[in-house]
Amino acid sequence: MKLSLAIVAFALAVPTVSFAQDSTAVSSNGEYPNTFSSGSANVSPFTNKSKRFNDWSISAGAGVPLMQSADLTSIKNGNGKNLFGYSAYISIDKAITHAFGLKLQYDRGETRQGWFNTKESVPNNLPYQQVGARTQYDAISILGDINFSNLLRRVDNHSPFRWALHGYAGLGTIAYRAYQKDAAGQRLATEVKPFKLGSMFAQAGTGLKYKVNNRIDIEGRVMYVMTGDDEFDGGGDKYSAINQREEQVSDNFFNATLGLTLKLGKHESHLMWHDPLQEIYYKLDVLANKNQDIEVCKKGDADNDGVCDDWDRQLDTPAGARVDGAGVALDTDLDGVIDLHDKCVTVPGPVENNGCPTTAPAGPIQETERTLEGIEFDLNSDRILPSNTPILNNAVNYINSSNGSYTVVGATDTRGKDAYNQKLSERRANNVKDYLIKNGAESGKLNAIGRGEKDLKYPECEPATKCPEWKNRANRRVYFEAK
Structure with missing residues (x-):
């Protein structure tokens, strides 16, 4: 008994x-989250110091x-x-x-x-x-x-x-x-x-x-x-x-x-x-008593295209033009005439002919003018994004059909040290060159170099904090130069 x-x-x-007592201690060192942080960079382990x-x-x-x-x-x-x-x-x-x-x-x-x-x-x-x-x-x-x-x-x-x-x-x-x-x-x-x-x-x-x-x-x-x-x-x-x-x-x-x-x-x-419940309700009461207006577009939307000027890459979009997520007017056939003014939206043509070909095509439409475009990269990355593969696939056809050779040039924005940016730009250029060769481009027509942060598309972004993110992203690129 x-x-x-x-x-x-x-x-x-x-x-x-x-379970143990709660903690409000957080980490704010600016580092990316690790696998133990449940997806948040502002999480720190519970220790005696955080009690x-x-x-x-x-x-x-x-x-x-x-x-x-x-x-x-x-x-x-x-x-x-x-x-x-x-x-x-x-x-x-x-x-x-x-x-x-x-x-x-x-x-x-x-x-x-x-x-x-x-x-x-x-x-x-x-x-x-x-x-x-x-x-x-x-x-x-x-x-x-x-x-x-x-x-x-x-x-x-x-x-x-x-x-x-x-x-x-x-x-x-x-x-x-x-x-x-x-x-x-x-x-x-x-x-x-x-x-x-x-x-x-x-x-x-x-x-x-x-x-x-x-x-x-x-x-x-x-x-x-x-x-x-x-x-x-x-x-x-x-x-x-x-x-x-x-x-x-x-x-x-x-x-x-x-x-x-x-x-x-x-x-x-x-x-x-x-x-704990009392503390939560107290904080809710404090928040309820605060009047805070959320300002979506701090710099406004000057061209009224629905994209805030903070990240609008084309601040003078014509009224009525359809735009992409970056605020750039759409040009479906890439002939240099935006869809708003293009009378032949799906067929490329010269500007003076309102975007229509000068002669009616016989049989399948052939491309009369092509440009070799470049691609952009994520921050601190040399990975080719899936959204850029169509551009590179077109570049393969362009290179093989031309008589000249090309230099694949890699560049970065101004964040990071010079030596690191130089190596990053070289990796970007070599990754693009390898992709082109793997997908059929003639290897003898290609050469790859890296220019680090010395070849900015937007030179005013020095340092990077002076520019909106879309300009910094445009500086993180690989483009082509004809020899």
Whole structure:
């Protein structure tokens, strides 16, 4: 029975919550996220340095134990009179979350039970009333600490949070010496050593804490101690006349104490006094009281093409022209006449003929004029983007059908060191050259060089912070020069 009670008490004392306190510490070093950051660059691991709250404390208190369930009691209920002993405790406390913690607690005290105080002489009463006892005990236990106020507290940003109701339960080992006194004198009735199977005990109870300040709490606590032992009250062994007065009685007692808690650490607040819901609602209230207008286009949209000037690559688009995502007017047949003014949108033709060929084509339409275009790259990358492969495939046909040879030139923007940019531009040029050869271009007509950041399409982007991103992207390119 002793062991089963201890197991049940321990199971009730240890909740399934196992996470630690929250942290607002973030990383802002500008580096790209790694595989441990869940896709965010502003995440840092939880460490001691990033803690927001104190989570260690020391508690101590003193009080009065009263035998309640025994053959000899401290309460006038037929097996004794009102007798008061003394008790004291000290504990080291660790808060795991805002609502759960653990305590390593040491208890010491003396219960007094029976019909008279053993420090007094034996009274001239009835024979069964000429028995008194006292029990000196030492106990070590681990207690679970549940903060019911944080679990059940309503969200109210205006009420002070100074009272907290706690619940405690746990188990441990208890050592005691029980003395019995009668007309024959005083003797040691029972002695139990600690850390034995028979010395296991459990205790549970509740406490009401008052927060004096950020360092000190006052607490009144009532614990019910279950010894699981019929000899703790000093009645002697289980076959003695006293322990045979009532069958199947385990000696349990109440312990009422008043104590202080000293909260340790450098932070202003303790984790057990923190209410996460209250903090969230407070922040929501602050945000609700802020009037913030979101400005989508800081520089406006001068040509009214639907693309903000911050990233518009053509700031003078004619009214009514369709544009791409960069704000450039569409030219479907790439003949230099935008679709708005092109009367032959799908067939290339000269400007002077409104984008239409000068003679009607016979049979399949043939391309009369071609240009060798370049491609752009992502930041710090030499990878050819899938969107650029059609341009390079057209370049293969252009190169093979021409009589000249070409230099594939790689370039970068102005971010990064000169030496690094030079090597990056060479990799870009060589990747494009290899792609062209792999897809059928004559290798003898191609040569690749890198010019780093010395060949900017937009020279005013020095440094890169002076220009919008589309100009910097245009500087990160590979283009072709005819020899």
